[in-house]
Structure formats: structure tokens, C-alpha cells
Amino acid sequence: MQAWLDTEVPRLPGIGQPLRLYDTATGRIRPTAPGATASMYVCGITPYDATHLGHAATYLAFDLVNRAWRDAGHDVHYVQNVTDIDDPLLERAIRDQDDWVVLGMRETALFREDMAVLRVLPPRHYVGAVEAMDEIAELVGKLLASGAAYRIDDPTYPDAYFDSAATPDFGYVSGLDEQHMIELSRERGGDPDRPGKRHPADALLWRMARPDEPSWESDLGAGRPGWHVECAAIALNRLGTQIDVQGGGSDLIFPHHELGAAHAEAHTGVHPFARHYSHAGMISLDGEKMSKSRGNLVFVSALRRDGVDPAAIRLTLLAHHYRSDWEYVPAHLEQAQDRLGRWQQAVALPHGPSATELLEAVRTRLADDLDAPGALQLIEAWADDAMATGGDDPAAPALVRDLADALLGVRLS
Ligand code: 5CA
């Protein structure tokens, strides 16, 4: 698929610091250590509803990773998928008497617009499950051939499942015990109770065609893929056997990232599949996780229609650390709009207090597990100073404008 439009990133003086990032698998903040090219796979949307603030927050977190790496001199190979065929999409299409293809295309188009307006840097490869069908089926075929997967004992629908015992390290991403895994997989699209599986956490790889469901021809028989193998195939085929960062919201830790890593590792023998498993916190509204299935959503597109400056949406989300769970209230947006106004005034001044140290301090905050709230406070202090006392550096306002744009994606003019 075509990704959304690219955004210009101003060049900053000097060079950014090496990024340290929390890794879910080891439970520690560790340096990312990419080579010249840093590789990142971030799970994309399932396009059955519009982008809400929760999605936006997650994609902004990884946009900060992208920007920090670029600032540190890396070329970033970023890949994202679109789950444009899966149960939730089909269920929504049936509920609304919609065509699942049209629904997916419409919501993907809206997501692309939202991302472009929010100045989220686009992935180099933006890949739909449907367009990747052959490569997904091929990976399933290889997992079956190597014994890492099996056909369930069901004569009508001999679906293919992944054997969770196929890799020695299964469970290392989430660190969960079996009971907890079973509960989460039941909640999040898995089928731990289906008879005939070797282990309850074994994940569907290929669902044989059912009447009234879309299906694709393949050597496996007509059918459609499971969810985790979609991301494993798309990532492996573009980024190779080991990647620097696997990203998504914390609701993807289990089963999605656990199983995706296991699929990849069973196929390649390379452990760990990702050097960092990085997860953004969940945003809630009215006490519940913002989610398409609950319907308690604040849509980015609706805010845009109301004339909200996208930079204020970014400032709203960046005011919370990416790993924290938090509840959105409209006052957050109002505060961000005030802040944006003050910053815009400050960078419009003919001179200000020197911003050379500010640039280094903001780089330090972001390199420390993406401390965007800390970075915002530093810029805030500079803006207060600029407006209170002036300062005499004529280059400072432009430098602050550029650093807010390049490192935080916040455009002030
Ligand atoms: N297509 C799959 C990933 S392969 C999927 O999870 N799609 S999604 O549309 O449900 O979610 C897209 C991304 O937004 C995921 O990374 C998910 O973790 C994140 N996300 C969903 N809800 C929230 C929320 N309330 N707060 C923060 N992030 C969220």
C-alpha cells in the first residue's frame, strides 16, 4: 500500500544521543544499539473504525523513536502493517451491512490522513495483510513443514495452528504464566478452549475457508491467515531475522507480540526476534480503555473537523509519558492549546535566551526512554523566559522552532 505523505524534518546542529528504551521482555531500560540502519516494526491498525486518541498516542510514541534515531544519524527502516482482513473487520461489516473491503479502505484512508496531519513520519513499507497473502501463506507452509505448526484434528476445517512448544523461549516477551496467557488469549481474539489443540495458547495460523467468509487460494488450501503470523511474515520479509524495535500498545504484549516473536524464531532460529519490545500505555475515557469495541472514542478526525490545531493534539498526547496509562479529559486538550499559543508567541519574538543548551537538554530527555513530558517542561521554561525577560540571541527562536519540529513533530508556525 501507499503510505501517507512524508513530512519535512528540519536539520538540527550537532547530533542526537543514543536512545535508551524500556524493553518489556527484560523489564529494563536498555540502550538501543542499531547499526547505520535502525529497523522498527510497529503494528498498524485494524481498519474498522476511525483513529482515536489512543491509536494516535501509540503511533506518536514510535514517531519519537524514529525522530530520535534520525537525529542520532541513523537511517530508519520502518515497517507498519494494516490488518485489512480479520474477524473484527468482518464482524463490523456484517453489523453495519457494509462491504468489508470498502470499510477497510475507507478507514485506512482516514488513518493515513490523520497520520499525515499529525506529522507522523510515514513507514518505508506500509503493507496490508491482503496484499501480503502469498508471503503469509508461505511462512505458514514452512512452519508446518518444520513441525512448528500442525493441523487441528477437525475433518471439516483442518485449520493450522502454531505449536507454542516449538521455541525454547516461549513466554519470554510477556513473562506471563500459563493461566494468565489463557485468559488474555480468550479476551484478545484467541481460542484457548477449542478442542484438539496441543496447548491452549497455540495460535491460529491459517483458517480454512468457511462459507460466507472471504478466502484466498494457497498451497495450504483456500483460507485466510491468523493475526500474529501476518505481522511475523511482513516484518521478516522486509526487515530480516532480527529487528531493533517491535512496537505497539501494551494490549499487544500478549498474545500478539509473544506469538509473533515465537513464529519468527521458530522459522529463523534467531533469538530474540526483536532487541526491544516496546509498548505504549493505554489511554482511557470515562474509566475504560478507549477502544473500538467499547465505542468510548475521541476521534482525531473529529478534532480536526472542529478546527483543533494538530500540534495541540500532539502536545496533549506528549504531555504524558508514553508508557503510562492515563485517562483523557477535554481539559488536557485545552491546556495543550494554551501551551501551543505561548510557544508560538515565544518563537515569533525577534530574539530570546540562548537555546543551545536547551537543544542538548531536550535530546537528553528524549534519549532517556522518550521522556517527552520532561522535554516539554524544558521548552516551556525557555518560552516563559523568552516572554518574561527577552534574551538577546537572535538565532534562538528559530532553533526552538526547529527542535520542537524535528524532535517532537510539533510545528509552531
Ligand atoms: N492491527 C492490530 C495490530 S497488528 C491492532 O491491534 N490494531 S488496532 O487498531 O486495534 O490497534 C492499533 C494500535 O493502537 C495498536 O498498537 C494498539 O495497541 C493501539 N491502541 C489501541 N487502543 C489503544 C488505547 N486505548 N490507547 C493506546 N493505544 C491503543
Ligand code: ZN
Ligand atoms: Zn501486529
